[in-house]
Amino acid sequence: xxxxxxxxxxxxxxxALSESLTTGLRIGEQYVALxxxxxxxxxxxxxxxxxxxxxxxxxxxPFVKFPxxxxxxxxxxxxxxxxxxxxxxxxxxxDENEREHRFSMNxxxxxxxxxxxxxxxxxxxxxxxxxxxxxxxLFYINLNQKVxxxxxxxxxxxxxxxxxxxxxxxxxxxxxxSLIDFSQILESKLDFVVNLGILNxxxxxxxxxxxxxxxxxxxxxxxxxxxxxxxxxxxxxxNNGAMLNLDRHIQLTLSYDPDDYSKQWKFQVTDPxxxxxxxxxxxxxxxxxxxxxxxRDALAVRSELAIAPEGSSADA
Numbered sequence: 001x002x003x004x005x006x007x008x009x010x011x012x013x014x015x016a017l018s019e020s021l022t023t024g025l026r027i028g029e030q031y032v033a034l035x036x037x038x039x040x041x042x043x044x045x046x047x048x049x050x051x052x053x054x055x056x057x058x059x060x061x062p063f064v065k066f067p068x069x070x071x072x073x074x075x076x077x078x079x080x081x082x083x084x085x086x087x088x089x090x091x092x093x094x095d096e097n098e099r100e101h102r103f104s105m106n107x108x109x110x111x112x113x114x115x116x117x118x119x120x121x122x123x124x125x126x127x128x129x130x131x132x133x134x135x136x137x138l139f140y141i142n143l144n145q146k147v148x149x150x151x152x153x154x155x156x157x158x159x160x161x162x163x164x165x166x167x168x169x170x171x172x173x174x175x176x177x178s179l180i181d182f183s184q185i186l187e188s189k190l191d192f193v194v195n196l197g198i199l200n201x202x203x204x205x206x207x208x209x210x211x212x213x214x215x216x217x218x219x220x221x222x223x224x225x226x227x228x229x230x231x232x233x234x235x236x237x238x239n240n241g242a243m244l245n246l247d248r249h250i251q252l253t254l255s256y257d258p259d260d261y262s263k264q265w266k267f268q269v270t271d272p273x274x275x276x277x278x279x280x281x282x283x284x285x286x287x288x289x290x291x292x293x294x295x296r297d298a299l300a301v302r303s304e305l306a307i308a309p310e311g312s313s314a315d316a
Contacts, residue, residue: 044189051079076118091178109171152316207267210302
């Protein structure tokens with residue numbers, strides 16, 4: 001090889017290295033700018049755009065190292081924390097592990113030992129809002145598809161199976177109010193599609209059962225449980241289910257439409273001010289909660305839109 005060719009090859013390598021370093025530094029500048037946007041902007045749309053870009057930004061480079069940087073899961077928490085701060089949503093606090101450069105969200109109503117992080121969904125994109133110890137994913141969010149779906153099964157598992165004896169109804173309700181308020185900000189400010197599942201308080205909303213059929217002895221068990229209470233369980237006129245009259249003018253119905261060939265069983269909750277969800281009914285009335293959990297295989301509510309983590313069921 002001639003000296004001229006050797007010099008040319010060396011020059012090309014230097015130029016290639018220079019270009020690689022320039023690209024890496026440019027990515028670093030972009031990263032810093034996006035972090036600043038996420039921490040300083042007040043427009044929800046700008047915060048969403050910055051978070052979307054951060055979750056897609058590839059910081060791996062053999063030429064420029066970024067030893068101290070956050071992870072994609074953390075950007076979801078930062079985005080959530082910023083929206084909650086701007087909307088003055090109380091009850092949730094963002095904490096940072098400075099050594100690992102990781103964030104977690106603490107729910108003040110549940111104490112310091114309960115913390116949440118996001119876990120990425122490698123199959124559909126988006127992430128799951130997951131309690132660190134139990135790994136129950138309370139909701140799924142996808143920033144690009146603009147959807148947030150609460151998991152019926154995880155809500156029941158975490159609050160009514162794992163934590164019901166540790167926290168009061170008020171603490172659980174306050175925790176969920178913070179999360180519901182966050183989802184409503186996404187809906188009103190960013191046009192997200194929100195599926196609250198069993199947290200929905202709207203009268204007339206159906207909560208269809210996962211099981212295709214219902215053994216009527218399950219309803220008989222509820223009749224037995226209400227025998228010594230002030231609550232009245234009534235059979236429906238077409239023998240297609242039953243309605244339970246609770247206090248505060250709350251009615252819980254378990255039925256199917258007799259004119260629907262599928263005979264899909266479903267729960268409905270109605271009250272004058274549309275304040276109570278199916279989750280609220282189970283939370284407040286221990287008799288109903290015990291009946292539901294004892295017969296959960298038959299009574300589990302289907303999650304219509306939620307994307308469940310691989311290997312788990314979407315029913316409640």
